[in-house]
Amino acid sequence: MEIGLTHYLVLGAILFGLGLFAMISRRNAILVLMGIELILNAANINLVAFSRYNGLGVDGQVVSIFVIILAVAEAAIALGIVLNLYNNFATVDIDEANTMKD
Amino acid sequence: MPYTTILFYVLALIIVVSAAMVVFNKNVVHSAFSLFFTLFAISGIYVLLKADFIALTQIMVYVGGILILLIFGVMMTTKVTNVELKTKNLNTIPSLVFSIGIVTILIFVIFSTKWNIRLGLDSEETVTQIGIMLLSKYLLPFEIASIVLLVALIGSAMFARRIKD
16 A cells, blocks of 8 residues: 555654643653654654645745754753753652742 | 555654653653654654655754753753652543544544645755745745744753852
8 A cells, every 4th residue: 555645644643642642741841842842743744744745846844944943942942941940949840840939 | 565665654663652652651761762763763754755855954953952952951850869760640541531532533634634635746856945945935934033043042041051149
């Protein structure tokens, strides 16, 4: 059976579900960040797959480059916040960090 | 069976299994190393989709940048001397049901939609096209992205600085 568009879309959906589960259920802030990375990668798979199968050129690939750029910015900022959280609360458990100022 | 089909299934298996290990593993360091395999296999998927530039960008940016940053974060925020590396889950059953429900809905929608599939020309290099597009059609987002990266760089350096008082 030839690999078509739906195969890639289903792969992206499963990856999105796993990332969503990590974001909802894990309590470590770094694991929540990894869940966000999984979700962004799922979106990227969908974008590149649509770009391959609609015959219109490389628009989807350009958009996925922007997704990668924003993922880098988000990871840097979020890790700065997590390090700050660890300095203030001595934990990265996002349930413990429930005050704005200690 | 053509070899691309076998390759797709192998890569998809690696992606799903290692992503599940990222999500379900108790040890944060093991999760970070499983993410390595996930990102590499996703880059292989991009190669199968004839997006060579995206595949290389994925390896350089995700594997070489974000993953190292995440491992840095794990190392700096866990007490390695105490056994603090294991983390607990929260609301496992409801979030599992929620996630599986959303994935089921997505797969149902994917299979019930009539996709308009047209294959483009195959033997074109994508780097030239992406470069032309970045400097013509997507010029404004490209410039905004550079400003966003600059602001994120300054902002994260300011955040992560240890404030002495």
